[in-house]
Amino acid sequence: MKFVDEFRSSDYSKLLVENLQTIARSFGEKINIMEVCGTHTMTIFRYGIRDILPANVNLISGPGCPVCVTPQSYIDTALDLSSQKDVIIATFGDMMKVPGRRGSLLKKKAEGTDIRIVYSPMDCLTLASENPSKQIVFLAVGFETTAPMTALTAIEAIKSGLSNLFFFTAHKIVPPVMEALVKEKDLNLDGFLLPGNVCAITGTEPFEFLSQEFKIPGVVTGFEPVDILQGLNTLVGLISQKDYRIANDYKRIVRPDGNVKAKEYLNKAFNIVDSNWRGMGKIPKSGLEFNREFEQFDALKHFEICYEEYDGDSGCRCGEILKGKINPTQCPLFKRLCTPENPIGSCMVSSEGTCAAYFRYYKEPEKMEE
Amino acid sequence: MSTITLSHGSGGTQTNKLISDLFFKYFSNDILNQMNDAAQIDIDFKKLAFTTDSFVVNPIFFPGGNIGKLAVCGTVNDLAVSGAKPLYLTSAFILEEGFPIADLETIVKSMAEEAQKSGVKIVAGDTKVVEKGNVDGIYINTSGIGKIYENVNINCANALPGDVIIVNGTLGDHGMTILCERNNLAFEGDLVSDCACLNTLVDCMLEAYDGIHVIRDATRGGVAAVLNEISDFSKVTIALEENSLPIKEEVKGAAEMLGLDPLYVANEGKLCAFVPEAQAEQVLTAMRAHPLGTNAAIIGRVTEEPGNKVYLNTVVGGKRLVDMPSGILLPRIC
Numbered sequence: 001m002k003f004v005d006e007f008r009s010s011d012y013s014k015l016l017v018e019n020l021q022t023i024a025r026s027f028g029e030k031i032n033i034m035e036v037c038g039t040h041t042m043t044i045f046r047y048g049i050r051d052i053l054p055a056n057v058n059l060i061s062g063p064g065c066p067v068c069v070t071p072q073s074y075i076d077t078a079l080d081l082s083s084q085k086d087v088i089i090a091t092f093g094d095m096m097k098v099p100g101r102r103g104s105l106l107k108k109k110a111e112g113t114d115i116r117i118v119y120s121p122m123d124c125l126t127l128a129s130e131n132p133s134k135q136i137v138f139l140a141v142g143f144e145t146t147a148p149m150t151a152l153t154a155i156e157a158i159k160s161g162l163s164n165l166f167f168f169t170a171h172k173i174v175p176p177v178m179e180a181l182v183k184e185k186d187l188n189l190d191g192f193l194l195p196g197n198v199c200a201i202t203g204t205e206p207f208e209f210l211s212q213e214f215k216i217p218g219v220v221t222g223f224e225p226v227d228i229l230q231g232l233n234t235l236v237g238l239i240s241q242k243d244y245r246i247a248n249d250y251k252r253i254v255r256p257d258g259n260v261k262a263k264e265y266l267n268k269a270f271n272i273v274d275s276n277w278r279g280m281g282k283i284p285k286s287g288l289e290f291n292r293e294f295e296q297f298d299a300l301k302h303f304e305i306c307y308e309e310y311d312g313d314s315g316c317r318c319g320e321i322l323k324g325k326i327n328p329t330q331c332p333l334f335k336r337l338c339t340p341e342n343p344i345g346s347c348m349v350s351s352e353g354t355c356a357a358y359f360r361y362y363k364e365p366e367k368m369e370e
Numbered sequence: 371m372s373t374i375t376l377s378h379g380s381g382g383t384q385t386n387k388l389i390s391d392l393f394f395k396y397f398s399n400d401i402l403n404q405m406n407d408a409a410q411i412d413i414d415f416k417k418l419a420f421t422t423d424s425f426v427v428n429p430i431f432f433p434g435g436n437i438g439k440l441a442v443c444g445t446v447n448d449l450a451v452s453g454a455k456p457l458y459l460t461s462a463f464i465l466e467e468g469f470p471i472a473d474l475e476t477i478v479k480s481m482a483e484e485a486q487k488s489g490v491k492i493v494a495g496d497t498k499v500v501e502k503g504n505v506d507g508i509y510i511n512t513s514g515i516g517k518i519y520e521n522v523n524i525n526c527a528n529a530l531p532g533d534v535i536i537v538n539g540t541l542g543d544h545g546m547t548i549l550c551e552r553n554n555l556a557f558e559g560d561l562v563s564d565c566a567c568l569n570t571l572v573d574c575m576l577e578a579y580d581g582i583h584v585i586r587d588a589t590r591g592g593v594a595a596v597l598n599e600i601s602d603f604s605k606v607t608i609a610l611e612e613n614s615l616p617i618k619e620e621v622k623g624a625a626e627m628l629g630l631d632p633l634y635v636a637n638e639g640k641l642c643a644f645v646p647e648a649q650a651e652q653v654l655t656a657m658r659a660h661p662l663g664t665n666a667a668i669i670g671r672v673t674e675e676p677g678n679k680v681y682l683n684t685v686v687g688g689k690r691l692v693d694m695p696s697g698i699l700l701p702r703i704c
Contacts (some may be wrong), residue, residue: 004626010613013686046631048688119553225686340696351629361690363681 007224016229017052020236024054027240032058032188033232034324036178037195038065038352039223045361047225057236060187060324061357063177064195066142067094067350068322069277072312074141074170075100077305081137081168082113084303088131089115090124091139097340097349101312121146121153121167128157128165137299140169144201147171147288148262151269154290154297166299169289172275174198175206176286182214184323191235192218193228196250201266203258204246211244222250269294276309278346279319316345321354328358335359374469379499392475393495396482401458401493409493411458415517419454421445422513430473430507432551434544434563435638437510438477442484443567443638444589445514450569451585451641453524453576454516456488462496464509477508488567490514521580528583529604533644533672538571538657539564539665540616541593545636546624555627561620566639571662575643578656584644587637591695593669594633594680596642598694601678608680610670610692633682634695644672 024031035041041061044050050059063069075098082089082105089105096106096117109115114134118124121138128136140150150167157165174195182189194207199220210216217238221231231249238245248254266288275287290298300307311319316338317331328334328347338344340359347353377384394402401409425441435443441461449456461481465474485492543564550561568587575582584604588596601608610633617625617632625632639662645653650668657663680692 004622008685010685010687017687045690047684047686048682048690049686051688051690052686119555225684229686360693363679363689363691 004224007222007226009226012226013229016226016233020057020229020233021054023233023236023240024057027236028056030056030058031190031236031239032060033191033193033235034060034062034181034189035193036062036064036174037193037197038068038350038354039197040064040193040195040221040228041354041357042352043223043225043228045357048361049225049228053232057232060189061327061354062181062324063277063280063322064143064174065347065350065352065354066146066172067098068318068347068353069172069280070098070141070170070346071276071278071309072100073308073310074168075104076102077300077307078105078139078168079103079108080305081299081303082108082115084135086134087114088127088134088136089113089139090118090127090136091115092141093117094350094352095139095141097343098346099312099343099349121149122156124153124165125156125160125162128162129160132164135164135166137166137168140167140171143172143174143195143198144266145197147270148201148259148265151265154269154294155265157297165297166302167290167297168299170275171270171288172277172286173272173288175209176283177277177280178207178210180280180283181323182210182216184325187324189216191216191239193231193235194218194220194246196220196222196227196254199248199250199254199258201259201262203256204248204254205257207246211246215244217244218246220246220248220250220254222253277322278311279322312345314344318345318347321347328355329362331355372471374465374467374471374474374499376467376499376501379465379497385497388497392471392478393497396478397485397492397495399491399493401491409458409460411493413517417518419449419452419516419518420514421448421452422511423448424509424511426506426509427548428506429548429551430477432563433547433561435565436477436480437508438481439484440565440638441510441512442481442488442490443565445512446484446488446490446567446569447587447641449514449516450567450572451524451587452516452518453522453585454518455573456490456514456516456569458493459485459490459512459514460494461492462511463498464505465497465499466505466507467499467502469507474508484567488569519576519580522576524582524585526584526586526600527603529600529606529644529672530583530646531606531672531674532647533583534647534650534668535597535608535610535670535672536643536645536650536654536657536666537588537593537616537669538568538641538663539639540618540621541588541637541640542617542621542625542632542635544638545592546621546630546632548636549628550624555624561624564637564639566662568639568641568662571657571660572641574656574660574663575653578652579645579649581649582643582645582653585641587641589638590636592632592634592636593640593642594631594692595695597680597692600642600644601680605678606672607675607677608670609673610680610682612682612685614667614669616665616667616669633692
């Protein structure tokens with residue numbers, strides 16, 4: 001496939017791995033690298049990349065899966081919204097199986113509630129105009145990658161005079177959670193693989209603080225295996241030379257100033273607010289909320305719902321997993337009580353969740369390895 | 371436009387008219403035409419294969435087929451991959467009140483065509499009509515009987531270390547076509563379902579080597595599900611080679627966009643065969659000479675490793691688990 005097969009090349013991957021071995025071996029020390037984004041985590045597992053890395057390069061999966069970091073209270077409130085009269089819930093497919101205290105959207109749908117899976121918030125415009133007697137509520141989760149689409153959908157709804165479209169927003173932004181992570185004492189992160197999709201919107205500037213304040217380098221990279229290996233080469237090179245730059249290895253997509261138009265949409269519709277991250281608590285200035293001009297779209301205000309945030313008390317160790325402090329095999333529920341059929345935590349549900357990646361792709365390390 | 375009404379399922383004049391104008395017109399054969407309550411069949415063999423399957427696909431018509439073609443192919447294929455010659459099918463229809471008769475005719479016609487192509491007779495049937503809203507247009511059940519070939523012993527517990535795994539062509543075509551049709555996603559190159567009867571292909575394979583250990587059609591859950599079942603029943607470890615998986619560009623593209631892995635996506639005209647390495651080439655040659663096997667490829671092997679897992683050696687030289695699929699296929703969020 002054009003522009004994909006090139007980034008899955010066996011020969012080039014081999015060269016990159018050999019080069020990485022050389023750099024890492026000459027550096028010698030253990031290197032802790034966090035891949036922040038769930039899509040990176042999935043690529044790393046799907047291609048067995050951890051297997052082929054130098055022994056001293058340790059990849060840690062981070063909190064970059066929007067479904068995983070959404071508190072349980074959000075699901076419960078979405079379930080409540082779905083029970084309201086004449087409401088159609090529109091959601092990304094990943095949210096369907098996330099367990100709340102009182103079941104999941106999938107179960108609610110099976111009971112006959114009108115819940116539709118959409119591929120983009122823009123699909124809600126059609127849904128709203130085709131169902132004028134219904135109230136459409138879009139479950140707006142996601143990072144800087146999806147939030148501009150929510151904003152644009154609201155802008156378009158104003159233009160087309162739609163008054164039956166609402167958003168239950170839990171959009172989050174990535175740099176603040178990274179700041180929280182680097183301040184965690186026992187993580188000892190040496191570098192970050194930065195999410196190419198987020199940076200495509202934001203540009204690299206919002207991540208410069210890592211370099212300037214914390215002396216931690218980062219490399220923006222894409223989502224194909226060659227992207228990951230290339231990014232690791234650059235990053236391990238920077239770490240070994242104590243060069244704390246934020247480098248961009250995803251220049252085919254990411255411009256230094258990001259996507260100006262998308263940022264305009266974000267600024268037009270949202271205010272930055274403190275936000276709760278599942279298992280990690282409240283992180284300052286890490287969420288997006290409709291501003292006054294757009295508050296007519298706020299589902300909580302429209303349906304007069306008092307939203308109290310809480311996490312589930314399920315015994316699952318999502319918080320530590322999301323922070324990269326433990327891996328899923330260290331959670332007592334993993335594969336025993338918590339499985340994709342019967343998920344206890346959202347990290348097992350989401351297609352980009354760390355637990356789902358471990359469940360689907362992880363194999364025990366081979367004994368023959370040195 | 372004439373449509374199905376409740377009276378078409380009530381057993382009276384309209385039912386009989388529907389049967390004679392439509393089902394007998396297309397399915398006609400010596401056994402069906404006797405019009406007994408049960409088909410009466412003389413047999414000359416000892417071991418039969420017997421299977422049933424229900425079809426509820428949405429959309430009913432899709433590029434490369436429709437629910438009727440699928441209903442014949444699905445059951446024919448289950449018989450064929452069991453090492454049987456498919457002989458007789460039954461077909462039962464559950465129709466929604468208001469279903470266009472012209473659509474039903476198209477469906478029945480393609481069932482008859484597939485039956486003829488694969489050499490099976492549709493010898494019994496049933497039609498029920500339910501009130502509007504109680505089914506989604508049309509559901510079809512087909513059951514089938516086949517004659518198991520002598521000297522052939524195909525069983526999903528028979529895979530052995532040293533077997534190579536052969537597929538007859540590209541993976542994920544049917545499932546990806548249906549997903550894209552359902553969601554109105556258009557991709558360049560146009561996706562087409564691979565829906566086809568595989569019995570003549572299986573005949574060619576068994577003619578090339580009748581000792582094939584396992585054959586399975588890779589329908590729901592894709593190749594990943596079938597290989598996990600085989601590894602489980604045969605208690606063997608399977609290693610697939612990502613570089614060898616035949617996948618169409620348009621399927622790759624759609625899978626990328628929807629965040630799906632073609633290994634897990636349904637096929638309706640694909641099989642996996644486990645063949646001892648020494649005979650692999652002759653089976654592969656026979657398959658490639660058949661129109662449904664031109665893209666046949668070896669995708670992996672049964673290894674000597676203990677355990678019953680399926681692994682994939684990835685394009686970049688890593689190795690990962692290919693687990694049993696679970697849950698429904700949902701699109702990803704970002």
